[in-house]
Amino acid sequence: MPYNIVVLGAGGVGKSVITIQYLQNKFVDEYYPTIADTYRKTLQIDNKTCTLQIMDCAGTEQFNSLRNSSIKDADAFLLVYSITCAHTFFTTTEIYEQIRLHGKAEIPMVVVGNKIDLEEQREVSMTEQEEVFPEDELLKTYEITAKNKEDVDNVFVSIVRMIKSMQGEYDSSENENEKHEKGIFEVLSSCWSHHCTTN
Ligand SMILES: Nc1nc2c(ncn2[C@@H]2O[C@H](COP(=O)(O)OP(=O)(O)O)[C@@H](O)[C@H]2O)c(=O)[nH]1
Numbered sequence: 109m110p111y112n113i114v115v116l117g118a119g120g121v122g123k124s125v126i127t128i129q130y131l132q133n134k135f136v137d138e139y140y141p142t143i144a145d146t147y148r149k150t151l152q153i154d155n156k157t158c159t160l161q162i163m164d165c166a167g168t169e170q171f172n173s174l175r176n177s178s179i180k181d182a183d184a185f186l187l188v189y190s191i192t193c194a195h196t197f198f199t200t201t202e203i204y205e206q207i208r209l210h211g212k213a214e215i216p217m218v219v220v221g222n223k224i225d226l227e228e229q230r231e232v233s234m235t236e237q238e239e240v241f242p243e244d245e246l247l248k249t250y251e252i253t254a255k256n257k258e259d260v261d262n263v264f265v266s267i268v269r270m271i272k273s274m275q276g277e278y279d280s281s282e283n284e285n286e287k288h289e290k291g292i293f294e295v296l297s298s299c300w301s302h303h304c305t306t307n
């Protein structure tokens with residue numbers, strides 16, 4: 109069974125570029141905002157072979173896929189914001205809270221502040237990230253640039269380690285998932301208008 113990782117966040121923060129960097133080892137300058145796709149990759153992590161199924165969500169596809177089964181089947185969420193766009197940080201906060209509040213309370217999440225190569229345009233401090241997202245066994249945080257392959261790899265390794273340590277320990281019942289899906293849907297609908305334009 110692959111590990112299902114769902115990538116969420118406001119538009120323009122780098123979700124697709126991070127996904128492509130991880131899978132294809134390249135930084136793409138332009139990636140169409142409407143493209144949403146699911147990718148698979150088999151790799152060695154901690155000397156074990158595993159398959160990741162990564163769902164890169166976009167725009168309305170983000171909502172449609174949430175209505176479908178991808179969220180129900182998620183083993184972990186990767187929440188991305190851009191350090192250059194404060195509103196995308198708040199979007200991440202809202203998505204995070206909805207996931208924790210509406211079912212799947214026990215699911216691993218990684219919160220990533222992307223675009224640290226654009227330090228001069230920074231709007232979200234590392235302190236803010238630490239305060240809003242204190243790390244624990246179900247939550248890890250990073251600041252990265254999608255231009256750096258190593259940064260991106262570390263994020264996915266961290267996700268897989270958390271999924272592994274959680275395996276068999278959480279029960280995602282149908283009812284909880286329904287609640288959860290609805291909550292997330294509402295949040296994302298209201299947040300999608302936020303779009304980061306720095307790159
Ligand atoms: N400078 C810089 N630009 C980035 C970075 N990550 C993504 N971008 C750019 O930001 C834009 C939006 O990225 P994309 O992955 O399409 O955003 P998405 O809507 O979240 O999928 C693209 O032009 C990317 O090249 C980064 O780490 N640094």
Ligand SMILES: [Mg+2]
Pocket residue numbers: 123124125139140141142143164165166
């Ligand atoms: Mg995208």
